[in-house]
Amino acid sequence: MADEKLAKLREAVAGLGQISDKEKSGFISLVSRYLSGNEEQIEWGKIHTPTDEVVVPYDTLAAPPEDLAATKALLDKLAVLKLNGGLGTTMGCTGPKSVIEVRNGFTFLDLIVVQIESLNKKYGSNVPLLLMNSFNTHDDTSKIVEKYANSNIQIHTFNQSQYPRVVADEFLPWPSKGKTDKDGWYPPGHGDIFPSLMNSGKLDLLLSQGKEYVFIANSDNLGAIVDMKILNHLVHKQNEYCMEVTPKTLADVKGGTLISYEGRVQLLEIAQVPDAHVDEFKSIEKFKIFNTNNLWVSLKAIKRLVEADALKMEIIPNPKEVEGVKVLQLETAAGAAIRFFDHAIGMNVPRSRFLPVKATSDLQLVQSDLYTLVDGFVTRNAARTNPSNPSIELGPEFKKVGCFLGRFKSIPSIVELDSLKVSGDVWFGSGIVLKGKVTIxxxxxxxxxxPDGKVIENKDINGPEDL
Known part of the structure; x- marks a missing residue:
């Protein structure tokens, strides 16, 4: 039955003119692995907590070289790659998420460019920036990148693969059933970065320029900046892959974690966990770290493994309903590739390297006095004594960026805030200070x-009378 399904699918995919032969074969390979049902199951009893050799504590790293020439030599081995395939739809935006304004009129992309420019300027290095777009973000990003034409930085863009959504009941590609617009297709997750880097020609270009490592991160993670200590460690130890992990809080219990499994380091995602062990997986006692998706990877190793077709990451089935049609997307995650690389490690980094903006509540944090902006780097205010950030919950009225910005004359001071919960039709004046636990x-x-200038500390506000 599976063979029959695959044969029909293969025939239908062969007739799709919109994608390359490499995309077709990558898609068929993914589907055939999925249909074979041979995905390895994790045996719970074989899971071990990684040692400090496997997940290296950041504070044990040696200091990087201090002289300019040695730092330049290190930086010249590096390329930075940002995952730029996502749209800002969850925050009410239509274009690439990376062009949302974060602070002082700067977008995510502006900040990334300024950061790398300031490194190149300071050390005379040539760290290039690569943006992996999806077919959803390619056109917009190409236009946006033009504004950096005169900057001191080489910017390369390339697209991740474009795969057809599969109509669930017939198991045929939706575009072959007449769905030819964008909704008939999907980008197959960031695990696709390795073949796409190779297929685009960018991998060989970087190797020809003497680059050895690529630092990969989500474009919306403001904490994912180039770190000389990590780069120095990898170059000296010849690690082919390094995943930055950070201590779990209760907000991160669903995040993937690193385990030692049959002698190798491996990513364990919640989807792989047997039902009986899900609570154990979510415990921050047993699994203390989670994947930030900041990854440092050897370019030569990527080439070797892609050429050998050796990167068989766990498949993530993503069923969806689009325009009333049940479709299936098969995806993979870049972090799951860790087990295929030699001398792969995790790095237990400070929480400051994980500052993603997934919702307007995160935007409120980074736009507030909790952070300052210097040379494109978002730095935490030393006046905040609590190591963790305030928890902020905003109601649906604040979900879209435009609505969120409209409801604040200025972003309140939150340096002394523990938690904020806002629901209903609430509007904020300027110069407001929030402290402790506040519910509005x-x-x-x-x-x-x-009202303007109001100081609210440890209060539940249900109407003007409570102010």
Whole structure:
């Protein structure tokens, strides 16, 4: 039955003119692995907690060289790659998420460019920036990148693969059933970065320029900056792959974690965990770290493994319903590739290297006085004594970036805030200070305005009378 399905699918895919032969074969390979049902199951009893040799504590790293020439030599081995395939749809935006304004008029992309420019300027190095787009973000990004034409940085863009969504009940590609617009296709997750880097020609270009490592990170993670200590460690130890992990908090219990398994370091995702062990997986006692998706990878190793077709990462089936049609997307994650590389390690880094902006509540954190912006680097305010950030929950009225910005005359001071929960039709004046635990709830049909300059500490506010 599976063979029959695959044969029909293969025939249909062969007739799709919109994608390359390499994309077709990559897609068929993914589907045939999925249909074979041979995905390895994790045996819970074989899982071990990694030692400090496998997950290296950041504070044990040697200091990087201090002289300019040695630092330049290190940086000249590096390329930076940002995953730029995502749209800002969850935050109410239509284009690439990386062009959302983060702070002082700077977008994510602006900050990334400024950071790398300042490194290149300071050390006379040539660290290039690569953006892996999807077919959803390619056109917009190409236009946006033009504004950096005169900057001191080489910017390369390339696309990750474009695969057809599969109509679930017939197991045929949706585009061959007449769905030819963008909705008929999907980008197959960031695990696709390795073949796409190779197929685009960018991998060989980087190797020809003497680059040895690529630092990969999500474009919306403001903490993912080039770190000389990590780069220095990898170059000296010849690690082919390094995943940055950071201590789990209760907010991160679903994040993937690193384990030692049959003598190799491996990523364990919640989807791989048997139902009976899900609570154990979520425990921050047993699994203390999670994957930030900041990855440092040897370019030569990527070439070797892609050429050998050796990167068989766990398949993530992603069923969706689009326009009333049930479709299936098969995806992979870049972090799952760790077990195929030699001398792969995790690096237990400070939480400051994980500052993603997934929602407007995260945007409020980075736009507030909790952070300052210097040379494109978002740095935490030393006046904040609590090592963890305040927890912020904003109601649906704040979900879209435009609505969020409209409801604040200025972003309140939150250096001394523990938690904030806002629901209903709430509007903030300028110069407001929030401290401790604050809950603000507007009654249905009532507009609640917080006046300019108001200081609110450890209070539940349900109406003007509570101010």
């Amino acid at each position: 709830t507007a009654k249905p049909g009532v507009k609640l305005e917080i």
